[in-house]
Each structure stands twice: as C-alpha cells, then as structure tokens.
Amino acid sequence: MxxxxxxxxxxxxxxxxxxxxxxxxxxxxxxxxxxxxxxxxxxxxxxxxxxxxxxxxxxxxxxxxxxxxxxxxxxxxxxxxNKSKHPDHFADAAEAERIATAIRQYASQLIPGLLQTKAYAEAVFRAYHPTAPDEVIEDLVAARLERAHILDDPTTPLLWAILDEAVLRREVGGNAVMAEALRRVTHLARKHRIIVQVLPFGAGAHASMEGPLKLMEFDDAPPLSFIEGPSMGMLLDDPATVTRHTLMFNLLQAAALSPTESLALIESVAQDYEHGEQHP
Incomplete structure (x- = not known):
C-alpha cells in the first residue's frame, strides 16, 4: 500500500x-x-x-x-x-508559545521578546551580531515582532512576566529606546492584557539566580518549561522538572513587588529615561 x-x-x-x-x-x-x-x-x-x-x-x-x-x-x-524564522535553538519554543494558553516568564536581563519594541529588538540583535548585514538584523527583528501578535487576542494566552530590576536598569539602545520599551510594557499592563511584576535588587538571592525561565501551559497537552543560554535552549517536558520550575516561578512571584507596585516602578523608570536621567 x-x-x-x-x-x-x-x-x-x-x-x-x-x-x-x-x-x-x-x-x-x-x-x-x-x-x-x-x-x-x-x-x-x-x-x-x-x-x-x-x-x-x-x-x-x-x-x-x-x-x-x-x-x-x-x-x-x-x-x-522544520523550517522556521527563528534560531534553531528557539524554534520549538516559539511554536509552543504560539499555541500556549498561559505563559509565565522570569526575565533576568532583557525585556521578554513578546513585549519588545522594534527599536529595542534591533539594539538587542545588533549587540548579539555586531558584524551582521542590516538585512539579517531586519529579518530577526521581523520574526520577533511577528511573535508578539499572539497578544492581539484580548485574553489568550495569559502572560505573566516577572522582570528582574536589572531589566529596567540596563540601558539597551539609549534613553529614548528604553523609555519606549518600558512604556509598551506598562501600556499592556494597564490594558489588563498582561500581568507584570518586578523582582527588586533588594530581594537578594532568589530561586532563579542561574538565569531566565519560561513555563507554558496548553489545553490538550502537558505543560512545558524552557530554559536558555547563549545560542542554546532546551524545551523540557519531564514532569518533575516542570514541577520544580513551577515552584521556582512561584517563589519569584512571592519575592517580587506586587503588580501595582511594579507598574509604578516601571513607569517611574520610564519617566526618568524620558528625562535623560541615568540609572545605576
């Protein structure tokens, strides 16, 4: 046959x-x-x-x-x-992200890709690839911005982001770029499209000191976690590992500022960038 x-x-x-x-x-x-x-x-x-x-x-x-x-x-x-617009180590995670019903993410250094502006993403990719042709950077930025369309739906997926304070203080692309990028985060939070918290420096040691963390849930499939490093990433489905990563995220939630306090801090830092003030 x-x-x-x-x-x-x-x-x-x-x-x-x-x-x-x-x-x-x-x-x-x-x-x-x-x-x-x-x-x-x-x-x-x-x-x-x-x-x-x-x-x-x-x-x-x-x-x-x-x-x-x-x-x-x-x-x-x-x-x-297997063709993908995304780097090979992230292609599976991007596909999982697209069909997830909930995404919970701790960002240790950068604004999460789903929340980045065009100018912020350009600055990030240019830092990653300082000698790449402009068209390569443009393609990477376009793919990243395309991912963000999953937030066009008013309710799904639930996106809960915990931003390390370093994300706010690290100046990526200059004051104007940072101000715009942080304003996008606060805009989505004020629209009740995302939940955002800030993990302040004052929280000290925390459950995810080793790096960023992303958890994804689905309607008809077991949850996944995704961990990444320089040019590498791992999509994990082992139940014990996902359970441990879920506990880590819960501990980060408990250590972070409340959503209301976090929003106020992000808006304050964005305003400082708009005024050209520097941050430690």
Missing part, C-alpha cells in the same frame, strides 16, 4: 506533519505511550510532535517510518516542516 502523499509546504507544514503522525500512529494501533516507548521518548513527547509543538528531527523521522511503515514519508517531509 502506498504511503501518504508529500505535504504542501505552503500549508502549515508542521501542523500537517503532526496530523499525519497522529493518523499513522492510530492506524498502526499504537498509543502515544507505546510509540514513545519504541522511540525511547515519553508519550507526551509524541503528543507534542503530533500537535506541532516539537519538530520531527531527521533521525526521529527515519525511526517513525520504520515503525509505522510509512514508506519514507516522515523523512522526506520533516525538512520542510
């Missing part, structure tokens, strides 16, 4: 590939857990590939074709489905 036809890359290839995986798995009479055991991954990992949250990598695609007898379909099509 011939395998399924190749995908049309112009029509949500990752979602289509995930749907084909679900169809092939069910046709083979396998549960997500059973297929996961054969591939040495969790059942939730299979579910994430089926939903398009995780990309199907070439080595995994070859194994799927063997187990599901799909005549090389997944190996042929995974390349098109």
């Amino acid at each position: 011939p395998g399924p036809k190749d995908l049309d890359p112009s029509v949500s290839p990752r979602a289509l590939l995930g749907a084909e995986l679900r169809h092939a798995r069910e046709k083979a009479g396998l549960s997500q857990d059973a297929l996961g055991q054969a591939l040495f991954v969790s059942g939730s990992f299979i579910g994430q590939m089926e939903s398009g949250t995780r990309r199907i990598q070439p080595d995994m695609a070859r194994k799927l074709d063997e187990i599901l007898d799909t005549k090389g379909f997944f190996e042929r099509n995974c390349k098109a489905a």
Whole structure:
C-alpha cells in the first residue's frame, strides 16, 4: 500500500506533519505511550510532535517510518516542516508559545521578546551580531515582532512576566529606546492584557539566580518549561522538572513587588529615561 502523499509546504507544514503522525500512529494501533516507548521518548513527547509543538528531527523521522511503515514519508517531509524564522535553538519554543494558553516568564536581563519594541529588538540583535548585514538584523527583528501578535487576542494566552530590576536598569539602545520599551510594557499592563511584576535588587538571592525561565501551559497537552543560554535552549517536558520550575516561578512571584507596585516602578523608570536621567 502506498504511503501518504508529500505535504504542501505552503500549508502549515508542521501542523500537517503532526496530523499525519497522529493518523499513522492510530492506524498502526499504537498509543502515544507505546510509540514513545519504541522511540525511547515519553508519550507526551509524541503528543507534542503530533500537535506541532516539537519538530520531527531527521533521525526521529527515519525511526517513525520504520515503525509505522510509512514508506519514507516522515523523512522526506520533516525538512520542510522544520523550517522556521527563528534560531534553531528557539524554534520549538516559539511554536509552543504560539499555541500556549498561559505563559509565565522570569526575565533576568532583557525585556521578554513578546513585549519588545522594534527599536529595542534591533539594539538587542545588533549587540548579539555586531558584524551582521542590516538585512539579517531586519529579518530577526521581523520574526520577533511577528511573535508578539499572539497578544492581539484580548485574553489568550495569559502572560505573566516577572522582570528582574536589572531589566529596567540596563540601558539597551539609549534613553529614548528604553523609555519606549518600558512604556509598551506598562501600556499592556494597564490594558489588563498582561500581568507584570518586578523582582527588586533588594530581594537578594532568589530561586532563579542561574538565569531566565519560561513555563507554558496548553489545553490538550502537558505543560512545558524552557530554559536558555547563549545560542542554546532546551524545551523540557519531564514532569518533575516542570514541577520544580513551577515552584521556582512561584517563589519569584512571592519575592517580587506586587503588580501595582511594579507598574509604578516601571513607569517611574520610564519617566526618568524620558528625562535623560541615568540609572545605576
């Protein structure tokens, strides 16, 4: 029997590939857990590939074709489905972010990407890539701003951001850029589109001293956490790890200023930037 036809890359290839995986798995009479055991991954990992949250990598695609007898379909099509406007280490997280119902994020150094302005994002990417051509920076900025469209929906996802005070004090792009960037954060908070807290320097040592943290929840899939470093990132679904990261975020919430106090501080710092004042 011939395998399924190749995908049309112009029509949500990752979602289509995930749907084909679900169809092939069910046709083979396998549960997500059973297929996961054969591939040495969790059942939730299979579910994430089926939903398009995780990309199907070439080595995994070859194994799927063997187990599901799909005549090389997944190996042929995974390349098109894996195309992303985002850096490779962030592509899966960006896709997960797009379908999440709730995002809880601690930002240790930078305004979160979903909340950045064009000028702020340009300054960040130029710092990352000081010798890159302008068109490369423009593409990176465009992809980052496109991500922010998930906030066009008035209620979903819930976005709860905890900003380290360093995020407010680190001058990225100059006074005008910082003032605009912080005003965007306060605008979204005042519209009740996001919840924002500031973790002040006075809080001292805290639960996420080692770096930023992002948690994502979904309607029909287990929660994920995402941790990142220089040019690397890990999307994690291990329940014990996600539970620990959730506790870390809860501890950060408890140590941070209240949303009302945080908003007042961010607006005060934005006003200082507008007046050209420097910050320690």
